[in-house]
Amino acid sequence: MNIKDLYYFQRLISTQSYTQTAADFHVSQPTISQAIKRLERHFQTTLFFRQAKTKALVLTPSGQQLLLASNDIISNWQHVNESIGHLRQHTLRLGVEPAVGEHYLPALTKPIIAQDLLSSVHTVEMGANQLVKQVLGGQLDLAISGNLDQTLDERLAVTPLRPFKFKILASPRHPLAQVEHPTFKEALKSPFVILNATYLNKLVFHQLAEQLSIEPQVLFESDNSTLISGLVRENLALGFISDIATPPDDDLIEIPIEDVQVPSVHINLIRRAHQFPIGLFKQIMDIVEQTFNDDAAQVKD
Template sequence: MNIKDLYYFQRLISTQSYTQTAADFHVSQPTISQAIKRLERHFQVTLFFRQAKTKALVLTPSGQQLLLAANDIINNWQHVNESISHLRQHTLRFGIEPSVSEHYLPALTKPIIEQDLLNSVHTVEMGANQLVKQVLAGQLDLAISGNLDQTLDERLAVTPLRPFKFRILANPEHPLAKSEHPTFAEALKSPFVLLNATYLNKLVFRQLAEQLSIEPQVLFESDSSTLIKGLVKENLALGFISDITAPSDDKDDDLVEIPFDDVQVPSVHINLIRRAHQFPIGLVKQVIDIIEKTFAADNAEQKS
C-alpha cells in the first residue's frame, strides 16, 4: 500500500470532489480513482458511497476507521520527515515556559555552550498550552512546561522534572498572617493579585476556589512576579505564587508565607515533553541529557 493513496483518500473526503482532489495534487482524475480502488482491494471493503440526492461521499464504517487511521499516519509521517530533516541539519527547536525560563534557562544554557550546541538549539518562550500544541503539531522538538498532570495528551512522552509548590504571600500586618489556623477559605475573603493566564498559578488558584465554591476577588493580574510582590508589600492584597516564580532562596523579609491545608492542591509538575513516537537520538538525546542533569542537580541542592 502506498502512503500517497492515503493522502488522496483523506483529501477526497475533505473536498468531496475527484476533480478538486486531482487538481490539488496535480495528477489526473483516474489517478485518484485508481488509488481508492487499490485501498478497497487491499482491505476488501467499500470505503464510501455517493448519496443519491446530494451527491455527497458518505463514509462506510470501514471508511470512517480508515480515515481516522490515515489522519494519524499522515501526521506521524510528516513529523518523521521534519525530525529527520532537523537531524540532517543538526538543529533542534526547543520551547520553554517563561516562568521556568526565568529560573532555569541560565543553568541550561551553560552546558549547551560548553558542548558547542548553541547554534544548533533554537529556543522560544511561550505559555504552557501553546507549548503542548506546538510539540503535538511538530513545530517544536522538545519543551519544558508546567502542566497539571491530568491535562497532558497521551500522544506525548512526558518526563517529570520537579513538582510545583504553591503558597499564599501576605504582608506581616495582614489579618491572615496573624491567624493561628489560616485556611484558604479564610484567605478568599481578601482580594488577591495573581500572575496572568500565561502561568499555571491562575489555573490552580481558580481550581482551589472552585473546591470551596467561593468566587475569588482578583484585584489585578500581571506577568511580573516582582509587581505581584510589590502590591502584597503594600498590603493591598494577598498573592498566590509558586516556588518557581518565587524561589525559596529569594525570601523577602517583608512578606510572609501563609500555609493552608483545607483544600487539595492539584498535582502540578515541570515536565519535559516530546512527541511519543520521536526517538531520543543524536542532538535530541544530548539536549535531553542536559535538561535532566540540570534539574537533577537543582533538586539535589533543594533537598540539601
C-alpha cells in the same frame, strides 16, 4: 500501499470531488481513481459509495476507519519528515514556560554553551497549554512545562522533572501574617494578585476557590512575578505563587496552603510519543534532566 494513496483518499473525502482533488495535487483524475482502487484492493472492501440524490461520497464503516487512521498516519509522517529534517540540520526547537524559564533557563544554558550546542537550540517561551499544542502539532520538538497531571495527552511522552508547590505570599503587615495557622479560606477574604492565564497559577487558584465555593477577589493579573511581589510588598493584596516563582528578597511572608486539596502539578519534559530521543534530541533531554536533578540536590542540601 503508497502513502500518497492515503493523501488522495483523505483529500477526496474532504473535497467530495475527484476533479478538485486531482487539481489540488496537480495530477490527473485517473490517478485519484486508481489510488482509491488500490486501497480497496489492499483492504478488500468498499470504502465509500456515491449517494444517488446528492452525489455525496458516503463512507462505509471501513472507509470511516481508514479515514481516522489516515489522519493519524499522515500527521505522524509529516512529523517524521520534520524531525529528520531537523536532525539533518542539527537543530532542535525547545519551548519553555515563562515561570520555568525564569528560574531554570540560566542553569540550562550553561551546559548547552559548554557542549557547543547553543546555535543548534532555538528556545521560545509560551504558556503551558500552548506548549502542549505546539509539541503535538510538530512546531516544537521538546517543551519544559508545568502541567496539571490529568490534562496530559496520551500522544505525549512525559518525563516528570519536579512537582509544583503553591503558597500564599503576604506582606508582614497583612493581618493574615499575624495568624498562627492561617487557612486558604481566611485568605480568600482578602483581594489577591495572581499570574495570568499564561501560567498554571491562575487555573489552580480558581480550582482551590471552587473547592470552598468562594468567589475570589482578584485585584490584578500579570505575567510579571516581580510586579506581583511589589504589589504584595505594598500590602495592597495577597499573592498566589508557586515555589518556582520566588520573591526577589526576604521581606515577604510565604504561607503554605494546607486546608484544601491542591491539584497535582508537575514540571514535565514533554515530547511526542513517537519521537525517538537520539542525537541532539538526547543531548538536550539529558541536559534538562541533569539540571533539574542538580537543583533538587541543592535544595536538599
